[in-house]
Amino acid sequence: MIEQSVLMQLIIILPLLAIPGIILFSKWPNLREAVTLIAGALLLIAVIVFYQNFDAGQAAYVHWIELLPGLNISFRAEPLGVLFSLVAGSLWVVTSIYAIGYMRGHGEVNQTRFYACFAVAISAVMGLAFADNLFTLFIFYEVLTLSTYPLVTHAGSDKAKQGGRTYLSILLATSIGFLLLAIVGTWWQAGTLTFTQGGVFDDSTSKFAASVLLVLFIFGIGKAAIMPFHRWLPAAMVAPTPVSALLHAVAVVKAGVFTVLKVCVYIFGIDLLRDIPATQWLLYLAAASVLLASLVAMRQDNLKKRLAYSTVSQLGYITIGALLASQAGILGGALHIVAHAFGKITLFFCAGAIMVAAHKTEISDMRGLGKAMPITMIAFFIGSLSIIGLPPAGGVWSKWYLLMGTLDTHQWVVMTVLMISSLLNIAYLLPIPLRAFFPGAGPQGKDFRENNKIIRLERAQIKEAPWPSLVALSLTALMTMVLFFWPHVFYELAASLAGLSGGING
Numbered sequence: 442m443i444e445q446s447v448l449m450q451l452i453i454i455l456p457l458l459a460i461p462g463i464i465l466f467s468k469w470p471n472l473r474e475a476v477t478l479i480a481g482a483l484l485l486i487a488v489i490v491f492y493q494n495f496d497a498g499q500a501a502y503v504h505w506i507e508l509l510p511g512l513n514i515s516f517r518a519e520p521l522g523v524l525f526s527l528v529a530g531s532l533w534v535v536t537s538i539y540a541i542g543y544m545r546g547h548g549e550v551n552q553t554r555f556y557a558c559f560a561v562a563i564s565a566v567m568g569l570a571f572a573d574n575l576f577t578l579f580i581f582y583e584v585l586t587l588s589t590y591p592l593v594t595h596a597g598s599d600k601a602k603q604g605g606r607t608y609l610s611i612l613l614a615t616s617i618g619f620l621l622l623a624i625v626g627t628w629w630q631a632g633t634l635t636f637t638q639g640g641v642f643d644d645s646t647s648k649f650a651a652s653v654l655l656v657l658f659i660f661g662i663g664k665a666a667i668m669p670f671h672r673w674l675p676a677a678m679v680a681p682t683p684v685s686a687l688l689h690a691v692a693v694v695k696a697g698v699f700t701v702l703k704v705c706v707y708i709f710g711i712d713l714l715r716d717i718p719a720t721q722w723l724l725y726l727a728a729a730s731v732l733l734a735s736l737v738a739m740r741q742d743n744l745k746k747r748l749a750y751s752t753v754s755q756l757g758y759i760t761i762g763a764l765l766a767s768q769a770g771i772l773g774g775a776l777h778i779v780a781h782a783f784g785k786i787t788l789f790f791c792a793g794a795i796m797v798a799a800h801k802t803e804i805s806d807m808r809g810l811g812k813a814m815p816i817t818m819i820a821f822f823i824g825s826l827s828i829i830g831l832p833p834a835g836g837v838w839s840k841w842y843l844l845m846g847t848l849d850t851h852q853w854v855v856m857t858v859l860m861i862s863s864l865l866n867i868a869y870l871l872p873i874p875l876r877a878f879f880p881g882a883g884p885q886g887k888d889f890r891e892n893n894k895i896i897r898l899e900r901a902q903i904k905e906a907p908w909p910s911l912v913a914l915s916l917t918a919l920m921t922m923v924l925f926f927w928p929h930v931f932y933e934l935a936a937s938l939a940g941l942s943g944g945i946n947g
Contacts, residue, residue: 443490444501445491445494445495445501445518446501446502446503448487448490448491448494448501449491449501449503449516449518449571450503450516451487452484452487452488452491452526452530452567452571453516453564453567453568453571454564455480455483455484455487455564456480456484456533456560456561456563456564456567457560457561457564458480459476459477459479459480459560460557460560460561462476462480463476463477463553463556463557463560464553464557467553470545470552473552473553473556474537474541474556477537477556477559477560478534478537478538480560481533481534481537482534484530484533484534484563484567485530485531485533485534487530488523488526488527488530488531489527489530491518491523491526492523492526492527492930492934495518495523497519497520497937500517500518500519501516501517501518502515502516502517502518502573503515503516503517511628511633511634512576512634513573513574513576513577514576514577514580515573515574515577516568516571516572516573516577517571517573517636518571519636519707519938520934520935520937520938521699521702521703521706521775521934521935521938522570522571522572522703523570523934524775524778524779524931524934524935524938525566525570525695525699525778526567526570526571527930527931527934528691528695528778528779528782528783529563529566529567529570529691529692529695530567531920532686532691532782532783532786532917533559533563533691535786535913535916535917536559536683536686536687536691536786536913537556537559538909538910538912538913538916539683539686539790539793539909539910539912539913539914540555540556540559540683541909542797542906542907542908542909542910542911542912542913543681543682543683543793543794543797543906543907543910544681544683545907546797546798546906546907546910549595549681550597551595551597554591554595555592555595555681555683555684558588558589558591558592559592559683559687561584561588562585562588562589562592562687562692562693563691563692565581565582565584565585565588565692566581566585566691566692566695566696568580568581568584569581569582569585569696569699569700570699572636573635573636574633574634574635574636575624575627575634575636575704575708576624576634578700578703579616579620579621579624582616582620582664582696582700583613583616585664585692585693585696586609586612586613586616586664586693589608589684589687589688589692589693590605590608590609592680592681592684592687593605593608593677593679593680593684593688594680595680595681595684596679596680596681598679600679601679601680603676603679604676604677604678604679604680605677605679607672607673607676607677608673608676608677610673611663611670611672611673612663612664612673614663615660615661615662615663615670616661616662616663618661619657619658619660619661620657620658620661620662620663621661622657622661623654623657623658623661626650626653626654626657627641627654627708630642630646630650630654631643631646636703636707636708637707637708638707639710639712640706640707640708640709640710640712640713640714641707641708642708642709642710642713646713648716648717648718651709651713651717651719652717652718652719652720653719655709655714655717655719655720655723656719656723658701658704658708659701659723659726659760662697662700662701662704663697664693664694664696664697664698664700665694665697665698665700665701665756665759665760666694666697666730666752666753666756667726667727667730667756667757667760668726668729668730668733668734668753671730671734671753674688674694674749674752674753675746675749675750675753677749678743678745678746678749681793682745682789682790682792682793682796683793685745685748685749685789685792685793686786686789686790686793691782691786694752694756695778695782697756698756698759698760698763698774698778699778701759701760701763702759702762702763702771702774702775702778702938705763705764705766705771706763706771706938711766711767711768711771711940712766714764714766715766715767720764720766723760723764724761724764724765724852724855725854725855727757727760727761727764728757728761728854728855728858728859729858730753730754730756730757730760731754731755731757731758731761731858731859731862732754732858732861732862732865734750734751734753734754734757735750735751735754735861735862735865735866735869736865737750738750738751738754738865738869739865739868739869741804742803742804742805743802743803743804744792744795744802744803744804744807744873745789745792745802747804747869748785748788748789748792751785751788751828751866751869751870752781752785754862754866755777755781755785755828756781758773758774758777758781758839758840758843758859758862759774759777759778759781760774761774761843761846761855761859762774762775762777762842762843762846765843765846765847765849765850765852765855766850767846767849767850768846768849768939768940768941769842769843769845769846769848769849769939770842770843770846770847770849770850771846771935771938771939772842772846772932772935772936772938772939772941773839773840773841773842773843773844773845773846774839774843775931775934775935775938775939776838776839776842776928776931776932776935777836777839777840777843779835779839779924779931780827780834780835780836780838780839780921780924781827781828781836781839783824783827783835783917783920783921783924784824784825784826784827784828784834784835784836784921785824785828786824786917787820787821787823787824787827787914787917787918787921788821788824788825788828788870790820790910790913790914790917791817791818791820791821791824791914793906793910794814794817794905794906794910794911794914795807795810795814795817795906797906797907797910798813798814798817798903798904798905798906799813799814799903804873807873807876807877808876808877808880809876809877809880810877810903811874811877811878811879812878813903813904813905814877814903814904814905814906815905816905816911816914816915817905817906817911817914818874818877818878819874819918820914820915820917820918821873821874821877822871822874823918823921823922824917824918824921825866825870825871825873825874826921827921827924828866828870829863829866829867829870829871830863830866832925833922833925833926834921834922834924834925835920835921835922835923835924835925835928836921837925838924838925838928838932840859840863843859844856844859844860847859
């Protein structure tokens with residue numbers, strides 16, 4: 442049996458070990474992609490074994506190096522990190538399967554660079570998940586930003602480069618201008634950067650100082666896409682769909698909200714968070730982000746852009762869960778990381794499949810696709826249910842606990858926003874599969890009626906996307922339903938994070 446400390450290091454390093462093989466077999470695509478899939482399968486096995494032997498009371502710890510006194514690169518397992526590693530480990534291999542079908546079907550260039558950068562990003566995610574302190578987390582946070590930049594600009598077009606500049610400039614500006622300052626302020630105020638149960642600040646910390654630091658953290662964690670620092674996310678939609686899936690489900694945005702939760706629980710602590718004035722105002726800001734992004738999503742005809750603004754809204758749910766400073770809120774926020782990951786990656790997989798098979802990117806052009814692409818559109822429907830929070834999809838549980846959190850803390854405004862947002866989710870997601878299967882549903886317009894025969898003929902010539910992409914989107918759609926019936930693995934980890942009985946060693 443491999444020791445937990447050794448296994449944790451292997452989880453961080455394993456994706457990097459795949460890179461030499463990916464580069465070596467660049468001229469043999471089958472071998473190159475076999476290396477990616479084998480590495481992904483091994484990583485998934487490793488995180489599952491690590492979870493099975495995880496004990497929150499005797500968590501694995503590894504110290505790599507001390508760069509300066511008190512500034513260590515070190516790692517420690519805790520419930521939220523284990524939860525995040527399970528999500529990312531599960532979705533890397535699935536996204537790799539999807540990417541094989543998409544990248545080949547769409548004739549993408551620079552595929553070797555794509556798979557190599559993808560591996561670096563997953564390694565960064567694992568390092569961030571198990572970071573023992575803010576310094577270690579910051580290093581891997583920045584590595585994740587830099588390693589995903591070539592993926593965003595993958596197409597090499599002027600539009601891709603512009604999107605990449607927006608992506609990089611906002612994420613680096615927020616992390617260096619705010620997050621780094623917050624880390625320095627935490628060190629000056631608390632004398633430590635180590636994540637600690639209950640927080641690192643003592644009774645001598647003024648509420649004003651804590652408020653300033655909380656504001657710096659929330660705005661500095663740009664990957665959480667809180668408005669007004671959200672524009673990088675829609676801008677990054679110029680990237681290939683597997684990259685969009687990576688950004689929205691596997692790595693980048695989840696790293697952001699993961700960091701928000703980890704900072705709130707292990708740097709501030711729920712008790713202090715509840716008492717400082719800035720928490721309430723930031724909670725309203727997150728609620729406004731949820732509502733405004735939902736309204737913007739409704740106006741987007743481009744499918745990927747609609748899903749991008751949907752992600753901005755959904756990330757606000759997780760930030761709200763952290764800032765509610767209650768056990769139910771923390772539990773709901775952690776569970777929403779999982780539910781949104783599997784639900785949103787399904788939607789992006791479907792968007793990519795539609796583009797590869799039908800060459801459609803605008804929602805208004807997707808009427809009647811259900812008959813030609815039934816598997817894809819059924820999967821889209823299931824993923825939509827999870828994002829909305831309807832059974833039988835896993836998004837039900839996270840939204841339930843988030844609403845319980847608003848009730849526990851008497852946040853009636855926030856509760857109302859969450860309920861309105863869920864109705865808006867229905868309005869901008871469900872019409873897509875509905876009109877795919879029932880093209881006569883809803884307003885059709887003159888052009889549709891006049892060209893109905895042409896549209897039917899066109900749809901008859903469309904087939905499903907390549908089978909690797911179909912397998913991947915079917916797996917993630919199935920997983921969203923599995924999370925409804927068997928959420929126990931992630932619930933136990935989230936409950937342990939929130940300090941509830943029923944968690945790991947709860």
